[in-house]
Amino acid sequence: MTGMDRPRRLRRTPALRRLVAETTLEPRQLVLPMFVADGLEEPRAISSMPGVVQHSLDSLRKAAVEAVTAGVGGIMLFGVPRPEDKDAVGSQASDPHGILNRGLRALADEVGDSTVVMADTCLDEFTDHGHCGVLAADGSVDNDATLDRYVEMALAQTEAGADLLGTSGMMDGQVDAIRHGLDAAGHIDTGILAYAAKYASAFYGPFREAVGSSLQGDRRTYQQDPANRREAIRELELDLAEGADIVMVKPAMSYLDILREVADRSTVPVAAYQISGEYAMITAAAERGWIDRRGAVLESLLGIRRAGADIVLTYWATEAAHWLS
Numbered sequence: 001m002t003g004m005d006r007p008r009r010l011r012r013t014p015a016l017r018r019l020v021a022e023t024t025l026e027p028r029q030l031v032l033p034m035f036v037a038d039g040l041e042e043p044r045a046i047s048s049m050p051g052v053v054q055h056s057l058d059s060l061r062k063a064a065v066e067a068v069t070a071g072v073g074g075i076m077l078f079g080v081p082r083p084e085d086k087d088a089v090g091s092q093a094s095d096p097h098g099i100l101n102r103g104l105r106a107l108a109d110e111v112g113d114s115t116v117v118m119a120d121t122c123l124d125e126f127t128d129h130g131h132c133g134v135l136a137a138d139g140s141v142d143n144d145a146t147l148d149r150y151v152e153m154a155l156a157q158t159e160a161g162a163d164l165l166g167t168s169g170m171m172d173g174q175v176d177a178i179r180h181g182l183d184a185a186g187h188i189d190t191g192i193l194a195y196a197a198k199y200a201s202a203f204y205g206p207f208r209e210a211v212g213s214s215l216q217g218d219r220r221t222y223q224q225d226p227a228n229r230r231e232a233i234r235e236l237e238l239d240l241a242e243g244a245d246i247v248m249v250k251p252a253m254s255y256l257d258i259l260r261e262v263a264d265r266s267t268v269p270v271a272a273y274q275i276s277g278e279y280a281m282i283t284a285a286a287e288r289g290w291i292d293r294r295g296a297v298l299e300s301l302l303g304i305r306r307a308g309a310d311i312v313l314t315y316w317a318t319e320a321a322h323w324l325s
Contacts, residue, residue, distance in 0.1 A: 027071030027321035036103035037080035048206035070321035074116035090126030094152040101160040108161025119162035130215025132169035151181035176242035194244035197232035203277025256307040263308025272309035
């Protein structure tokens with residue numbers, strides 16, 4: 001090998017590697033998903049996600065301040081109502097006194113001027129059947145009736161202080177319905193983070209514990225088939241046409257090919273969600289000493305960024321931000 005054929009020259013020292021790094025990972029690119037549960041006085045551990053908790057309103061505020069101090073770019077909030085407060089249409093989702101909207105107000109009051117407050121705009125945590133929408137008489141999800149509920153939910157979340165609404169339900173026309181509903185109410189500055197490609201994944205299991213899901217069965221009639229790639233691009237194009245401000249791919253690690261295609265085609269920022277099962281796998285392997293925890297976490301996040309994500313939702317956001325500072 002001649003002196004001309006040595007790409008390893010640029011790997012020789014940490015300074016050289018830093019100088020020529022093609023992808024960056026910064027705290028501002030990370031978003032922390034958080035859970036706030038009704039009726040809690042203290043945080044409650046989530047057994048399948050060691051290190052992640054359902055927060056009380058007080059602990060939510062404290063954890064949010066820590067995240068923002070570390071430089072995290074945003075917080076995505078999920079609400080966990082009491083089981084007895086769930087019903088067929090997810091009434092608590094649009095109730096100003098429901099736990100999610102109370103949590104959003106707490107975040108807006110505590111850290112709203114220094115971070116981006118995001119809300120999960122979906123009914124699954126609030127319905128007694130656990131689906132992301134209103135059910136028709138035959139048990140199927142009624143797309144148009146669900147859109148009406150999403151608009152009601154979006155308005156309540158905006159009024160509670162959300163900057164961005166995460167349309168995670170995968171209903172047809174959800175971005176358009178919410179955009180028109182917001183604009184008609186004068187909320188023209190509220191943004192929409194559209195889950196453009198959300199797949200019916202086996203890796204959501206721990207999340208369902210985290211939100212106390214009541215789901216029986218699955219969501220394959222509205223979430224995307226893991227076998228399909230072109231369908232994701234069709235969903236992306238529809239969400240962009242309907243006014244999405246940011247688009248999302250979920251899950252992240254098993255769908256990096258989809259993320260790359262979305263990033264190549266999108267005219268707006270692209271987010272990816274490193275979901276609960278991905279978190280749980282790395283955590284479990286690290287607990288057994290099979291992998292280096294910090295190294296695996298940062299490598300996984302860098303891989304998502306390299307695949308095209310401008311923004312990464314991850315349960316490690318605060319911890320990773322401390323490592324990167």
